[in-house]
Amino acid sequence: MPPCWRGGSETTCSAPVCIERCSRVYPQLAVDFLNDHFCGNRGDAQVLDVACGSGLAAKLMFDLGFKHFVGVDGSKGILEQAAKSGLYRELKLALLGADPLPAQTGEFDVVIIVGALRDGFVPVSVIRELCKATKPGGYVCMSRVDPKSESGNKYKTSMERELQLMVEEGLWSPVDTKEMHRYMMDVYNHKSKDEKKEEFLHGTMYLYRKSLNKL
Numbered sequence: 392m393p394p395c396w397r398g399g400s401e402t403t404c405s406a407p408v409c410i411e412r413c414s415r416v417y418p419q420l421a422v423d424f425l426n427d428h429f430c431g432n433r434g435d436a437q438v439l440d441v442a443c444g445s446g447l448a449a450k451l452m453f454d455l456g457f458k459h460f461v462g463v464d465g466s467k468g469i470l471e472q473a474a475k476s477g478l479y480r481e482l483k484l485a486l487l488g489a490d491p492l493p494a495q496t497g498e499f500d501v502v503i504i505v506g507a508l509r510d511g512f513v514p515v516s517v518i519r520e521l522c523k524a525t526k527p528g529g530y531v532c533m534s535r536v537d538p539k540s541e542s543g544n545k546y547k548t549s550m551e552r553e554l555q556l557m558v559e560e561g562l563w564s565p566v567d568t569k570e571m572h573r574y575m576m577d578v579y580n581h582k583s584k585d586e587k588k589e590e591f592l593h594g595t596m597y598l599y600r601k602s603l604n605k606l
Contacts, residue, residue, distance in 0.1 A: 424569060426455050428567060435459075436458075439498070445472040445476065446472070457501070463494075470484060491520065496524065499525055501529060502521045504533050508546075509546055522557060530598060532596070534594060535595055554597065
């Protein structure tokens, strides 16, 4: 997840507005983005919620008719919070990048990861694992914040290079990409109390559909 979600934890951000104003906006954007393109029976779809946090994305998807969720996160404490939501049939602890993604090949109709794809959080190499866990014809939805930094720019370049390479390899095809100029509030923008203008970080959402002939 973004800055306030390091390791999947919603409690590491010191900004008091972070949870209320940030953690709800960008999952909503990603879920709406997926829902606009999803073709299939939402009630039957098996969803893998990667870097699931306490279950905000799953809750939003549930409200749209999705019913079957498995969550993965790197924080045991956050998984305990996710369990309280009652949305997940299974929750798995894994530190993405260091641990393999705990999912069988071709298991899920939808794999979603909201905000965690960024430098210092989840490495680009995990994207292939997301694709591998998806059923042929299934969807991989990824959203990420684009921080204003050299490392952030390098990560985005590396990520988009990998996405295109996977297209060229025939693993999946792009459905849509959307850049958002008001993806989430910049809670680390240190301004004086007299400066009321809120600044937002840009973000990008990606949706891919796994090739029918790939496991």
